[in-house]
Amino acid sequence: MTTELLTPSPSPPPLAAPARLHYLNVSRGLASWLLTKDHKRIAILYLLPITAMFFIGAYFMAVVRLHLMTPEGALLSADTYNRSFTAHGIIMVFFFLVPVVPAVLGNFFLPMMIGAKDLAFPRLNLLSWYLYMIGAAWTLFAILAGGVDTGWTFYTPYSSRSSSYNVVPVMLGVVISGFSSMLTGINFIATVHRLRAPGMTWFRLPMFVWTLYATSFIFLLGVPVLAMAILLVVIERVLGVGIYDPRLGGDPLLFQHLFWFYSHPAVYVMILPGMGIVSEVIPCFARKALFGYAFVAFASFGIAGLGFLVWAHHMFVAGISIYAALVFSLLSFLVAVPSAIKVFNWTATLYKASITFEAPMLFCLGFVVLFTFGGLTGLFLASLAIDVHVHDTYFVIAHFHFIMVGGMVTAYMGGLHYWWPKMTGRMYSEWWSRLSALIICVGFFLTFLPQFVLGYNGMPRRYHTYAPEFQAWNVLSTAGSSILGVGYILPLFYLPYSLVYGKRAPANPWQATGLEWQTASPPLRDNFEHTPIVVWPPYQYHLGKAQNEP
């Protein structure tokens, strides 16, 4: 009876009947998908190509890691090596990490969590998907047609003068998919402002909605700057004029400033929605309200806001003034404050809670540990002296992989497992999913802890050979990455398997309190039978427990 007492919806969720109409079977045929305005279908449309991009990006890194088994390089020519790590970076950052949670889970659940029928601008949402597809296809084609060797950061003047001519199409693909994220951001902000169900006040919003809202502002203010910075590179290349080229009076540092003005906040795009997922999952499997709700909400904005003021910490050794570097160093330290607030609040939520270890919870606990590692090593990099020492070494690689892969990808896996029963109406194998979570966490540590050591001892990033004394750590890292790979491939089997053979999911398999669980699995075309009326703050798990115990 727990859910019914907690349900803000006036009607109890209908039981799953075989002939029930839901968003997946309400209409059929390819056109009903490609022209859909349903946010849930668009989320599924995103899920497939984004998953494909993840494995393509991972393939390029598998090749690189294998190459680094021996000091002279085991597999690739220097040129192919450069193109492989560049392809890995571009695909993973711009076509997987940035869009994945907002476009897939955000698209599906943001309207449901605030009790809306759809996003504010459904047609714009579909346009976002088409832009993503065009950008992704265009970039993939350019990578297959020869690729680029600039690194994912496209630094000028190398990218505008010396590198291969594929730079222009790849960069344009990045811009096009960036516009897709930007339009999604506009859609989310307008939806959160105007389409909340009656009673869904700002401080009753689930944390996932708060983080998507903060993320949307980063898209909104960052993407246009990246787009213009990149368009200027394209103009410089095509017309042979000097905007960034120092020989023609340009300033190459201007590109770095503009690039990081987007791409540093984009790092927070790649972590904030993950934090939102964790803030949903941990209270649910700890059966306890999120500790310090308002602090976690405002910390999201602290991170998004400060995130715009720290971009030049990527440029400490690029020749910016020492005073500017001091200020950026201080601001970079400040980002640690809201991040730490979140970690402490999650930990406090777990304190004296009734914790169970289902797969989503395992992923999210993994997130908290891995993210803390990534965050703490970020403090090393924010301090000027240490940054000069470890700049452009494997220390930096390890640091941001802890945040982006250990943090974001793990949180995404947690979110996917948490909401999979709602999205598909099927339960996946509990045993296999827990195994996958464990393998991913172990493989991750094995892959990236050695890279901290390598970087601190001076192994630079992006080189296709290295000094022989680094070999043992490199072999360890490659071995770890193969374990990590197994962990990521497992869901590729047991999740699709559950679609056919999994048992039918009830409306609320986790006894969670969010509005998205108060409707059928999978949801109806209009999400709810009646617009829900919200009378509770989120995460009222303690009430459920009290009433559940006889």
Added chain:
Amino acid sequence: MSLDLRLTEQERKLLEHTVVVRHRLEEQYSNLEQQNETAGLGMWLFLATEIMFFGTLFTALFVYRLLYAEAFERASAHLNWQIGATNTVVLLLSSLFMALAVYRVRTSPTPHVVPFLLVTAALGALFLALKGYEYYDDIRQGLVIGPRFNEETWLAAGLGAGELPHVQLFLLLYWIMTAAHAIHMVIGIGVVLVIAALASKGRFDAQYYGPVEVTGLYWHFVDVVWIFLFPMLYLLGIHGG
């Protein structure tokens, strides 16, 4: 199959109106007011992205103006400020008519809004015509980058050979920024004409006016961009000095 409801004329009109308005309500909204407000918010958010887009160009202009102050002032003095100033007036007038159109659609029956929209679009077209003539004049004078850039004039005017790339940098930014603005103008004129066509069919009224208002926001924004472009490109140096 007819249904005799025995409605008065007034009731029949009200019913018709309700049916029509229902049809224009998108399914995710509960009423037209919410829909109008959301459209307005969406446009404001879009304009925020546009500010960042143009802001990037303005940043580049600021940076290089600080680095190469003299070359930028000299180059700026060659721009045709007379046309630029005229165009400023033209755009401000067009914004006035746009504002009147939005006011009209909320206060009086629909077709009356059409002339205001048409004048807005015509003034926008006048702006583009003047800008086009100015571009033609710029090209004739060699105020371009690339092979048609006339080095001798600038050297004769006392600039060092090392400063020529800086002059070209200014000209490049001038062309990129005004062209980006002109593209926004072309889009704006197209949208205003579409809205005028819809308005002539009686599509908008005091309840359903979101598209007109949102178009107005966009038009004013493009106008404001020019208000910044004009002094920062044309008025850097002393003209005729």
